[in-house]
Each structure stands twice: as structure tokens, then as C-alpha cells.
Amino acid sequence: GSVVTEESHRGQGLSRQILQSCLEEATNQGCDIAVLWTQLHDFYRKMGFELAGFEESFVIDRPLEVPPAPLEIKKGFQVAPEAILRLYQKHTVATHRTLEDFRSFLQIPQSQLYTAWSPAGSLEAFAVEGKGSDLTDYIHEWSGSIPALFALFNFILSEKKRSFVLIAPRHSVQLMKAFQHQGVFHHEGFLGMIKILKREQLIAKVDRACKALGIPGPDVKTLTEAALVRLFFGPWSETEPTLLSPQLMSLNVLPLRFWLWGWDSV
Numbered sequence: 689g690s691v692v693t694e695e696s697h698r699g700q701g702l703s704r705q706i707l708q709s710c711l712e713e714a715t716n717q718g719c720d721i722a723v724l725w726t727q728l729h730d731f732y733r734k735m736g737f738e739l740a741g742f743e744e745s746f747v748i749d750r751p752l753e754v755p756p757a758p759l760e761i762k763k764g765f766q767v768a769p770e771a772i773l774r775l776y777q778k779h780t781v782a783t784h785r786t787l788e789d790f791r792s793f794l795q796i797p798q799s800q801l802y803t804a805w806s807p808a809g810s811l812e813a814f815a816v817e818g819k820g821s822d823l824t825d826y827i828h829e830w831s832g833s834i835p836a837l838f839a840l841f842n843f844i845l846s847e848k849k850r851s852f853v854l855i856a857p858r859h860s861v862q863l864m865k866a867f868q869h870q871g872v873f874h875h876e877g878f879l880g881m882i883k884i885l886k887r888e889q890l891i892a893k894v895d896r897a898c899k900a901l902g903i904p905g906p907d908v909k910t911l912t913e914a915a916l917v918r919l920f921f922g923p924w925s926e927t928e929p930t931l932l933s934p935q936l937m938s939l940n941v942l943p944l945r946f947w948l949w950g951w952d953s954v
Contacts, residue, residue: 691703704735707735708735710722711735711883711885714885715885715886718886719885719886720884720885720886720889720890720893721882721883721884721885721890722737722882722883722885723741723879723880723881723882723883723948724737724880724881725880725881725953726880726881729881732881733881733914735883736883736884736913737881737882737883738881738882738883738913738914738917738918739878739880739881739882740878740879740880740881740882740917740918740920740921740922740923741878741879741880741882741921741922741943741946741947742857742858742876742877742878742879742922742923742943743855743856743857743858743876743877743878743879743880744855744856744857744858744860744864744874744875744876745853745854745855745856745874745875745876745877746853746854746855746856746867746872746873746874747851747852747853747872747873747874747875748841748844748845748851748852748853748854748872749845749851749873750845751842751845751846752838752841752842752870752872753838753870754835754838754839754842755835757835757836757839758806758807759804759805759806759812759836759839760804760805760806760807761802761803761804761805761839761840761843762802762803762804762805763800763801763802763803763843763847764801765794765801767794767801767803767811767814769787769790769791769794770787771810771811772790772794772811772814773785773787773790774811775811775813775814775831775832776790776831778831779831780859780945781857781859781945781946781947782947782949783948783949783952789951793951796819796820796951797820798818798819798820798821798824799816799817799818799819799820800816800817800818801814801815801816802814802815802816802817802840802843802844803840804832804836804837804839804840804843811832812832812833812836813830813831813832813833813836813837813839813840814829814830814831814832814840815827815829815830815837815840815841815844815854816828816829816830816950816951817844817852819950819951819953823950825848825850825851825852825853826852826853826854826855826950827841827844827852827853827854827855828855828949828950828951829949829950829951830854830856834862834863834866837863838866841854855950857945857947858876858945858947859945859947878923879921879946879947879948880948882917882921883913883917884913884916884917884920887913887916890920891905891908891916894906894920894941894942894944897941898936898941901935901939901941903933903935903936903939903941904933904935904936905936906919906931906932906933906936906942907931908931911931915928919931919942919943920942920943920944921943921944921946922942922943923943924943
């Protein structure tokens with residue numbers, strides 16, 4: 689959530705000290721990168737962060753066309769976390785989460801869980817709106833088949849009686865195509881601000897992935913931290929593609945398919 693310094697204590701560098709302490713702890717724990725969400729881009733650039741990554745936003749402001757299906761739609765957190773975890777694990781790009789993580793997530797105040805169930809009682813889709821004081825009118829967590837999700841979105845629209853926004857990773861190709869087919873308004877933005885904590889370790893991982901594909905990794909020795917963030921996570925300017933071999937370009941190895949779901953920022 690949002691963090692501010694008490695007015696009487698501002699101007700003492702406390703925010704910078706706290707952030708530096710967090711970065712040191714993350715580095716000690718072996719993290720390759722740090723990610724944050726902010727509008728204060730200039731402040732965090734001084735700390736080594738750079739706007740990067742991709743986030744797709746879709747405005748749901750009218751009912752979607754959905755094939756008839758005998759789904760039961762529910763609102764509320766009376767759901768076994770095991771069922772949510774099973775659907776979450778179907779995502780191709782996601783952070784590692786445990787059952788205990790989901791039990792904790794389901795206790796977050798000022799959020800709402802919507803679920804779609806088959807007649808046999810299996811969870812077909814879920815969507816989460818809000819998270820404490822953040823992400824009101826934003827669906828920031830979701831999973832399930834597209835027909836079940838669209839039925840769920842229609843229910844949410846009828847419940848809220850106003851539009852809402854769904855955020856999704858760029859690699860959700862089938863969902864994006866389904867939205868585009870129905871003329872849903874779409875906006876592409878940055879995932880957040882990213883800072884590389886362990887440069888050599890991250891480069892080595894990319895090199896290993898390239899080696900597994902039988903192609904050379906990118907030559908990044910002379911890149912600045914900001915340029916390396918853009919190369920690995922996108923979006924690219926005109927210069928980034930020139931650093932890649934034709935094989936890397938053809939296999940779409942970079943930018944990395946990196947994504948964080950809404951609950952990941954808790």
C-alpha cells in the first residue's frame with residue numbers, strides 16, 4: 689500500500705534510508721530484482737529504479753457476450769484456499785505461493801472475491817477486486833477459462849453498476865484476443881519500476897536460458913543499469929533490438945515474461 693512520511697519528519701532522508709534497508713535485505717535474501725509502484729518516478733530513479741515491464745488494462749463498461757453455461761456465481765470469501773490455489777497454478781507466469789499465502793490473502797480487508805462454479809461444484813474462475821485502500825474498481829487477480837471469466841465479469845458489472853478495470857500480463861494472448869474481438873477498450877502501460885539488485889546473477893540466468901535453447905546470450909557488459917532493465921523487461925526503444933542476435937529476436941526470449949499479480953505487492 690501507499691507509504692508517506694509524517695509531515696513533521698520530512699526532509700530528513702527517512703524514506704531513502706528505509707528503502708535502502710529494504711533493498712539490502714532483499715539482496716541478502718538472494719533477490720535478483722526489486723519492483724515498486726509509484727508516481728514519483730524521478731525520486732526512485734535516483735535510487736536506481738527504472739520504469740519497465742508491461743501491464744495491460746481493459747475497461748469493462750458493458751456486458752460481454754458469453755456462451756450460455758450453467759455456472760453459479762458467488763460473492764464472498766467463503767472459499768477453500770485450495771480451490772483458489774489450483775486455479776492460480778494454471779498461470780504460466782506467476783510467483784511461487786503456498787496454501788498459507790492464500791489463507792492470508794483471503795483475510796485482506798476492503799477486497800472482494802468473486803467466483804464461478806460448475807454444477808458439479810468445481811471452481812471454474814475467480815476474480816479479486818480491491819486490496820486494502822488500493823485497487824478499488826480494479827480486478828488485480830483472476831484465473832479460469834475465458835467463458836467462465838466473462839460470465840464472472842458480467843456479474844461484477846451488474847453488482848457494481850459501474851465500470852471496472854481488469855489488469856493482465858502481456859502474455860495473456862487468448863484473453864486479449866477475446867477482449868479485442870468484443871471491442872473492449874485497452875491500454876498498455878508499465879508494470880512498475882524495477883531495480884536490478886544482482887546484476888551478474890540475473891545475467892547468468894538469462895545466459896543459461898539462452899544456452900538451453902542453443903543460442904548465445906546478449907552482450908550486456910557495457911550497458912548501464914537502466915539500459916539493462918529495459919533490455920530484459922521492456923519496453924524497448926529503437927536501440928535495444930540491435931543488442932540481440934537474430935536467433936534471440938526470432939525466439940522472443942527477451943523481453944522476459946515477467947509479471948506480478950496484485951496480491952504479490954502485499
